[in-house]
Amino acid sequence: MATSNSALSDRRSFLTRFSAGAAAFAATLAAGAATARGQTPAAGPWQPARHEKDDWLDQLPGRHRIVFDSIASDAFADALLFANNFIRTNRTDYNLQQGDLAVLIIARHRSTSLAFNDHMWEKYGTILSARASFTDPKSKQPPTSNLFNSAESSRLLPSRGNTLDSLLKLGVQFAVCSNAARAVAGGVAEATGQKTEDVFSEFAANLISPTQARMVPAGIVTVARAQERGYSLVT
Numbered sequence: 001m002a003t004s005n006s007a008l009s010d011r012r013s014f015l016t017r018f019s020a021g022a023a024a025f026a027a028t029l030a031a032g033a034a035t036a037r038g039q040t041p042a043a044g045p046w047q048p049a050r051h052e053k054d055d056w057l058d059q060l061p062g063r064h065r066i067v068f069d070s071i072a073s074d075a076f077a078d079a080l081l082f083a084n085n086f087i088r089t090n091r092t093d094y095n096l097q098q099g100d101l102a103v104l105i106i107a108r109h110r111s112t113s114l115a116f117n118d119h120m121w122e123k124y125g126t127i128l129s130a131r132a133s134f135t136d137p138k139s140k141q142p143p144t145s146n147l148f149n150s151a152e153s154s155r156l157l158p159s160r161g162n163t164l165d166s167l168l169k170l171g172v173q174f175a176v177c178s179n180a181a182r183a184v185a186g187g188v189a190e191a192t193g194q195k196t197e198d199v200f201s202e203f204a205a206n207l208i209s210p211t212q213a214r215m216v217p218a219g220i221v222t223v224a225r226a227q228e229r230g231y232s233l234v235t
Contacts, residue, residue: 048228053217057229060173062102064090065231069223071109073134075235077158079105080148082234084162087170098171104226105167108177108219110134113184115176115213118145120206124188131184146208164208173212177219 066086068079083103090096107115113128121128122144129135129142136143137156147153148164155161178200185199192199207213216222227233 051225054222054225054229056214057104057222057226057231060102060104061099063100064096065102065104065226065229067104067106067223067226067231067233069106069108069219069233069235070111071219072111073114073132074158076105076107076111076114076148079234080154080159080162080164080167083167083172084170087172101171102231103170103172104175104231105172106175106177106216106219106222106226108180112177112180112219114146114148115174115208116146116203117206117208118149120203121146124192127188127191128184131187149208168209168212171212174208174214175216175219175222176207176213177222178215179218181215 066083068083070076070079083105087098087101087103090101110132113120113132114134116128125144126142134143135141136147136153138153143153146164147157148159151161151163154163181203182196182200185203186196188194188199189196204215207215223233
């Protein structure tokens with residue numbers, strides 16, 4: 001039987017549409033496959049990079065780790081107070097000992113010079129006082145010793161009698177910002193006619209403890225690195 005012109009036209013139209021749809025579908029599949037090939041395989045859980053100069057954070061003994069960040073004298077005083085509270089409560093309520101706790105206090109920005117010993121405060125007290133915005137709470141004058149190591153003076157401070165020595169005996173560690181210390185050294189050098197690096201070296205040799213206080217590249221970096229290594233942050 002002869003096929004009508006109308007039927008032939010409809011058939012050609014259908015075949016044209018079918019071919020176009022098939023081509024589009026194939027193109028979509030090809031594009032999807034190319035995208036899948038170009039994607040990076042799913043990565044595993046994020047892990048922080050480790051740097052050798054931060055390994056000392058893992059060398060501190062302790063199943064529980066905490067870091068106190070201080071940028072001014074009041075914050076430094078609070079850190080001494082709360083570090084003592086943390087250690088005391090873990091002892092009395094959890095029966096934990098010094099080796100069970102890794103406690104770190106960071107002194108940076110305006111609290112940096114509070115991690116220097118009495119000799120530095122006796123020698124440069126006026127400049128350190130100005131840099132730290134910190135004066136003797138009793139006399140209102142620049143201190144000539146580190147007041148956070150005086151039982152009498154520390155009772156007038158927010159540290160409530162908790163001294164540097166008392167915290168050091170409990171195993172507390174201190175990290176001192178080199179960036180801030182170098183800035184303070186620059187101020188001292190300008191005022192006394194010395195070289196900044198000479199004063200900085202003097203600071204580094206006169207921290208509150210030769211074994212439990214250390215200069216770190218930057219206090220803010222140590223804040224981050226400590227958290228990456230499992231320390232809980234208190235500010």
